[in-house]
Amino acid sequence: MSKNSFVKGAFILGSAGLVVKILGAFFRIPLGRLIEGEGMGYYQTAYPIYVLLLAISTSGFPIAISKMVSERRALGDYKGAHRVFTITFRILLVLGIVTFSMFFFGANFIVGTLFKNPKAYYSMLSLAPALLFVPIMAAFRGYFQGRNNMTPTAVSQIIEQGARVGFGLVLAYILMPRGAEYAAAGGSFGATAGAIFGMIFIIFVYRLNKPKIDKELKRSEHFPEEPVNEIIKNLLIIAIPIIIGASVLPIMNMIDVSIVMRRLIASGYTQAEANTLYGQLTGMAATLINLPQVLTMSIAMSIVPIISQSLAVNDIDEARKNAKLGVRMAILLGLPAGVGLMVLATPIMQLLYPSEPASVGKILFVMSIGVVFLSLIQTLTGILQGMGKSSIPVMNLFIGAIFKFIATYTLTSIPSLNVRGAALGTVIAYIVAGVLDLYWVKRLLKIEFEMADFVVKPLITVSLMGVVAKVSHMILVSALGNSLATVIAISLGAMVYGVTLVLIGGITKEEIERLPKGKKISKFIPDRK
Structure with missing residues (x-):
């Protein structure tokens, strides 16, 4: 498959993901203002364990389907590719039923006995059906991705998040007069509504593509039919390490709240102060x-x-x-994002959360260091998964999590650092895992990443961008106020980054042409000599 297809696929999913994240951010802010701290407490009690169960049931299988379908299609085995999809669909359906049952019928025990927050019961019940529908949707997404068609996944993600935001906010508003626990349940049901609508859409797209799929099946090359147990075995070999890896951060997030809160209190903060700091960090x-x-x-x-x-x-x-193109794109996207958040940390936080103290910007400043390493982890993990080495990034993430646990436990109790110690712990985990992933990709694929293209040029570009963004904000803030000055500073920084990147050859005309509509844009880019 060509690099052109790869970049276009990334562009489609990235565009959809950006829309989804924007909708998600829009959802959290008005929901918090509507149901306030009490309601958000019930909402957040149910949500972490929901995310963990969702990771277990859906994280690894779409990638496994994508990998196995693409491999068989590359060899002309269209029947084998479709058989992988149908078998995995049944597995995910069963997993959905199991996780739904655990969440729905065990809700009282989970919130009452484990979390000591019985009023979160209705939020648990509202989230439970999503655990049934999301795995079904994940099976179709993995199949389309294996066919190198990213559009159904992208559109279903937008529909899912749009329904989540719309239904969640409306139901929370309607149920607020009955009490915060019911309003929180209404907000939680948004995830279920989103899963239902997203699933309906992607099944509809599959039905539209069924005639084309049937034609492919008829002209499939003849291969011996793989036994079901062999397909399941191969699926699990790919999926289980990914599931374990995807579960590390949700598990750490569940443990983290206990560590951070206790260490902050041990350093002299009150329960209320520790809760506020933790909210600034995670929320x-x-x-x-x-x-x-x-x-x-x-x-x-x-x-x-x-x-x-x-x-x-x-x-x-x-x-x-x-692989080299993927790593370059990760650096060219992650590095400016991290530097931008770093140099404008306090202005950005004051823009989005004007009622919070300026000190919350210091937390963002520390966490922004980890953005480029997180970007590399995600891309390098994808490369290793494509190579059939899924266990390597999982192990590296576990090693990073150990460093995170030690650093968070130690640093958070230092009064001068407080919750920034937890932020540093997260950054350290990303650095450790990212460096280990890079080592293994270089070793297994026997490739070298040129210092000029992968380090020097990106650093020169983001340094200039950071200076322009910071200085422009300092000049404009007194006259225009923080909000407008921050928006202008971000815009100027982005423009400088893009222009400088092209001028110093940080991105080539050929690479731009691989993007959707890239040939039109490349007309304005000079050829490199």
């Missing part, structure tokens, strides 16, 4: 750090089938070229 700063992820995650999702297909036909050079 505000972390939300912004996650925003650039949508672009780099799209690279990771797109690169898995591309690497798989290249290796399936023994085209090592093509695999190396796509």
Whole structure:
């Protein structure tokens, strides 16, 4: 599969992911203002364990389907590719029923006995059906991605998040007079509504494509039919390490709240102060750090089938070229995002959360250091998964999580650092995992990343961008106020970054042409001599 297809796939998923993240950010702010701290407490009690169960049931299988479908299609085995999809669909349906049952029938025990927050019961019940519908949707998404068609996944993601926001906010508003726990349940039901609408859409798209799929099946090359147990075995070999890896952060997030809160209190903060600091870390700063992820995650999702297909036909050079392109894109997207959040940390936080103290910007400043490493982790993980080495990034993430646990426990109790110690712990985890992933990709694919293209040129570009953004904000803030000055500073920084990147050859005309509509844009780009 060509690099052009890879970049276009990443662009489609990245665009959809950006819309989804924007909708998600829009959802959290008005929901918090509507149901206030009490309601958000019930909402957040149910949500972390929901995310964990969702990771278990859906994280690994779409990638496994994508990889196995793309490999068989590359060889002309269309029947085998479709058979992988149908078998995995049944597995995910069963997993959905199991996780739904655990969440729905065990809700009282979970919130009452484990979390000691019985009023979160209705939020648990509202989220439970989503665990049934999302796995079904995940099966179709993985199949379309294996066909190198990213559009159904992208559109279904937007529909899912749009329904979540719309239904969640409306139901929370309607139910607010009955009490915060019912309003929180209304907000939680948004996830279920989104899953239903997203599932309906992607099934509809599958039905539209069924005649084309049937034609492919008729002209499929003849291969011996794989036994069901062999397909399941191969699926699990790919999916289980990914599921374990995807579960690390949700599990750490569930443990983190206990560690951070206790260490803050041990250092002299009151329960209320510790709760506020933790909210600033996870509900505000972390939300912004996650925003650039949508672009780099799209690279990771797109690169898995591309690497798989290249290796399936023994085209090592093509695999190396796509791996290097993926890493370059991760750096060119993650580095400016991190530097931008760093130099404008306090202005950005004051723009989005004007009622919060300026000190919350210091938390964002620390966490922004980890953005580029998180971007690399996601892309390098996709490369390793495409190579069939899914266990490597999982192990690296576990090693990073150990560093995070030690650093968070130690640093958070230092009064001068407080919750920034937890932020540093997260950054350290990203650095450790990212460096280890890079080592293994270089070793297994035997590739070198040129210092000029992968380090020097990006650093020169983001340094100039950072200076322009910071200085422009300092000049404009007294006359225009923080909000307008921040928006202008971000815009100027982005313009400088794009222009400088082209002028110093940080991105080539050929690479721009691989983007959707890239040939039109490339007309304005000079040829490199």
